[in-house]
Amino acid sequence: MPLSLLCTQLTHFIGSSSMYTGRKLSKFTSCSTQAELPPTPKEMSCWSCQHRFQQGGVVCSGCDKIQPLDTSLNYFEVLGMPNMQFDLDLEMLEKQYKRLQWQIHPDRLAARTPQEQDYSAQSVMHINVAYGVLRHPLSRANYILAQRGIINEVDSEGASISDLDFLNEVMDLRERVDETSDIAPLQSLLTANKEQQRQLIQRLSSALASPCGSSEAVTLAFQLTYVCKLEEAIVKKLPEL
Numbered sequence: 001m002p003l004s005l006l007c008t009q010l011t012h013f014i015g016s017s018s019m020y021t022g023r024k025l026s027k028f029t030s031c032s033t034q035a036e037l038p039p040t041p042k043e044m045s046c047w048s049c050q051h052r053f054q055q056g057g058v059v060c061s062g063c064d065k066i067q068p069l070d071t072s073l074n075y076f077e078v079l080g081m082p083n084m085q086f087d088l089d090l091e092m093l094e095k096q097y098k099r100l101q102w103q104i105h106p107d108r109l110a111a112r113t114p115q116e117q118d119y120s121a122q123s124v125m126h127i128n129v130a131y132g133v134l135r136h137p138l139s140r141a142n143y144i145l146a147q148r149g150i151i152n153e154v155d156s157e158g159a160s161i162s163d164l165d166f167l168n169e170v171m172d173l174r175e176r177v178d179e180t181s182d183i184a185p186l187q188s189l190l191t192a193n194k195e196q197q198r199q200l201i202q203r204l205s206s207a208l209a210s211p212c213g214s215s216e217a218v219t220l221a222f223q224l225t226y227v228c229k230l231e232e233a234i235v236k237k238l239p240e241l
């Protein structure tokens, strides 16, 4: 397939993905210069009673007042998870998310002041976004790479098409999905796709944990974007048959 045609098809293929697919290499370095050590727990003061409590808390542990959103925290810190760690305990992530949501749930806001209700609305939104990004391996990897300054946020325009064999393979698979009208081959493709995702995620984990693995992680995240899009196409087509 000619490169220009491949590029056009790929742009169409990626479409208006809502996934966190950062691509442009802004300040690209092959090795991470940022030490990703566990964060030192910091404290903050309650706006109402001045009680000191651990940063990231949405409610004061002294007077129970809802606190303003702390925009200095990254998504890992917002959800109280190990900082910038790709391999997350997803059960723990969900538990943390539910704990925070419960603390500022709308049902518990009736007796709150308008100021606290504003704080709550801001935090609910931020916590939802953080959870949405961290719970999926692809968006989590892209978030880590964006935080390292390796890629920008959502932007597939600048996708680096460096692995033509891989892209041709994905486009061939996409054509097979589009052309088939049988359930069995689609199910086989889905099984193979899941296995490919598992392997890519495993390799991403190693690359992101390596001090010099950011470059490889960008490539792997790029590949995972296409593999995930292919899964979406298969899953969308299955109920139609």
Ligand SMILES: [Zn+2]
Residues within 6 Å of the ligand: 046, 047, 048, 049, 050, 051, 060, 061, 062, 063, 064, 065
């Ligand atoms: Zn307080």
